Amino acid sequence: MNKKAIALMAACVFLLSACQTKDPDIKETESVGEETETTSQLSGDYYSAIITDGTYKTSLNRGITLGLNSNVNLKAFETGLMDLSQSHFSPDSYYFQEGQYIDAETTSKWLARATEKNPEGLNPEDNGKLEPNERNPIYLDSLLEQNYMVKDGDGFTLGGISIGLAMNTVDYYTQKEFGAEYETKISREELLAEGKKMADKIVQRLRETEGVGDIPIVVGIFEQSTKDNLAGGVYISETISQDGATTVQDWKSINQKKVIFPTSGEESTELSSFENFKSEIENFFPNLSGVTAEALYTDDQIVNMKVAINTQFYGESEIIAFTQNVAEKASSYLLPNIPIEITIKSVNGTEAFLSRKSGETEFYTHVFD
Amino acid sequence: MNKKAIALMAACVFLLSACQTKDPDIKETESVGEETETTSQLSGDYYSAIITDGTYKTSLNRGITLGLNSNVNLKAFETGLMDLSQSHFSPDSYYFQEGQYIDAETTSKWLARATEKNPEGLNPEDNGKLEPNERNPIYLDSLLEQNYMVKDGDGFTLGGISIGLAMNTVDYYTQKEFGAEYETKISREELLAEGKKMADKIVQRLRETEGVGDIPIVVGIFEQSTKDNLAGGVYISETISQDGATTVQDWKSINQKKVIFPTSGEESTELSSFENFKSEIENFFPNLSGVTAEALYTDDQIVNMKVAINTQFYGESEIIAFTQNVAEKASSYLLPNIPIEITIKSVNGTEAFLSRKSGETEFYTHVFD
Structure with a gap:
């Protein structure tokens, strides 16, 4: 269930399907004269939304x-x-x-x-x-x-x-x-x-x-x-x-809970793997101002993790190299087999974003420029 | 050359390779006792950065x-x-x-x-x-x-x-x-x-x-x-x-230039395709506050496009549906065959991001949550 939710949020690419409809005034059945489209799905994990006359x-x-x-x-x-x-x-x-x-x-x-x-x-x-x-x-x-x-x-x-x-x-x-x-x-x-x-x-x-x-x-x-x-x-x-x-x-x-690492996590494999990751990437720059993660647990099993890194950059080359480094260290240190999303932010907003879905071993990486 | 630059920024996933090195004081050859890693490349388009003792x-x-x-x-x-x-x-x-x-x-x-x-x-x-x-x-x-x-x-x-x-x-x-x-x-x-x-x-x-x-x-x-x-x-x-x-x-x-659509673009296929895209997605929400694009031209040919959408959202369902809609309309209306990056922002920062690389037909889509 949670995996589906993550997939839902993680990546949604949709195709178009246009439909003619019947009756505008009856709520249960949409609607004469309007054109109803849906954002039809490529994967069973996502809902398509109904769009009427091009409007949500x-x-x-x-x-x-x-x-x-x-x-x-x-x-x-x-x-x-x-x-x-x-x-x-x-x-x-x-x-x-x-x-x-x-x-x-x-x-x-x-x-x-x-x-x-x-x-x-x-x-x-x-x-x-x-x-x-x-x-x-x-x-x-x-x-x-x-x-x-x-x-x-x-x-x-x-x-x-x-x-x-x-x-x-x-x-x-x-x-x-x-x-x-x-x-x-x-x-x-x-x-x-x-x-x-x-x-x-x-x-x-x-x-x-x-x-x-x-x-x-x-x-x-x-x-x-x-x-x-x-x-x-x-x-x-x-x-x-x-x-x-x-x-x-x-x-x-x-039975679900969300835990913030490192502050509120109890001792666990996932917490110590996160702490190793954190210390590795903190070594990369002296001025890393914050590395935290939100871990979601279902029935006491970790099911996903969202990492937020806040830092200050002095140039674009640093951002690129740092993102490369984060991708490596995340692959080496963070738990395998769970979906992980990492956002790197500076005062200028989101600088880079990394994502690994369930079953993948490599991170998709994007540096905003 | 520009395609390479885009690829460089668009997605960088790297593997780790660790090397022992020789002499710390001579600039030309790094360095005894230090451990030099590089972020080695998966694709010929990216540079690996040198990391010494875990530090950039x-x-x-x-x-x-x-x-x-x-x-x-x-x-x-x-x-x-x-x-x-x-x-x-x-x-x-x-x-x-x-x-x-x-x-x-x-x-x-x-x-x-x-x-x-x-x-x-x-x-x-x-x-x-x-x-x-x-x-x-x-x-x-x-x-x-x-x-x-x-x-x-x-x-x-x-x-x-x-x-x-x-x-x-x-x-x-x-x-x-x-x-x-x-x-x-x-x-x-x-x-x-x-x-x-x-x-x-x-x-x-x-x-x-x-x-x-x-x-x-x-x-x-x-x-x-x-x-x-x-x-x-x-x-x-x-x-x-x-x-x-x-x-x-x-x-x-x-011979390179960057043009902002729609304000500074001259009449062209790419400008009119962008304007169609813009009017389609503006229809989706009444309160879309800005849709612009930066197009890069080399030798008078468009080589990539970065679209920025600023809007106000009243809930997460809207963001998801809007992102789905943007992915569809971008596939239908924007130029095929060039890399396109689309960022959707609200006052809360980057809400969603879409990217299509050269040669791809579908957009990679991510909604931040």
């Missing part, structure tokens, strides 16, 4: 994920849900479309606290307390909807919906406007229990939404990482509501 | 190219000289090392104006005039030295030197400290004549430098682009001094 259809609550704690959370929240969706909606027969059923106004209401005026609020009502351990925290920080479409004659029809719930492990709040920031910590247990209750309500509401009917609905609970964490969060539990069921059961927990 | 040896005038008008000039100045050098010092038998013969102090003297105290200054003496058309401009803005090494037993010995002269087309100056900036324009004719005179002096001085002897010296004259130009400069003339000659003759002019 953004979600009805576009931009909602920008409210997450960090950019890495945003990316993990979205790609993680595509990843989960793959085992239910195969990229071979399903096409991707951003969510078209939960609009921005509805999302705002759902993400807000429950009040008399907003009974739809999924977060708990304000109990009037201000202390971190006494107040009711905001559990649900963001909500993501993805649609998985299937071909239907010349058009596309809805084949599945995936919902991501981004839950807080820390709820950041202020006690007065522009005041200092306080934190309410939320345990994983509490976060899961709350997320599951919310999932029930969301599925029930979606079943009542026009066009959804008894379409399968996948729900994933995403544990958002904190603001100061270099790694994004992970999905920790998932389920699917089938046959028009209005509740969700049979949650399946997902 | 930077040039004696390190950082001097930072003084150029722009980062694109810096990159073009350095990689352009490697490119020129390839036809004289084949990457199959020569190894790259940054310049070890012209030190920082010497460089400063040479780049300064000639004065009584600094007779070595290559730029003309100050004639006391302040008007743009009356004063003596600074012709030579920067000087680059590269060493090309050959194997010699267990070590390496100097096999060739390449010198790049970065000439101003505009000399930016102030009439008083912290005053307004004025410009003296320099014609290509004048710039070439001055560059060639300087090349004679530099070769003569190098011949007197310990360790250089009668090593072949390549000199390239680089026409620096102006500060407001999105494209870097190009080398416009080159020569080689062989058999210990103390002057250079037989200059060979290089």
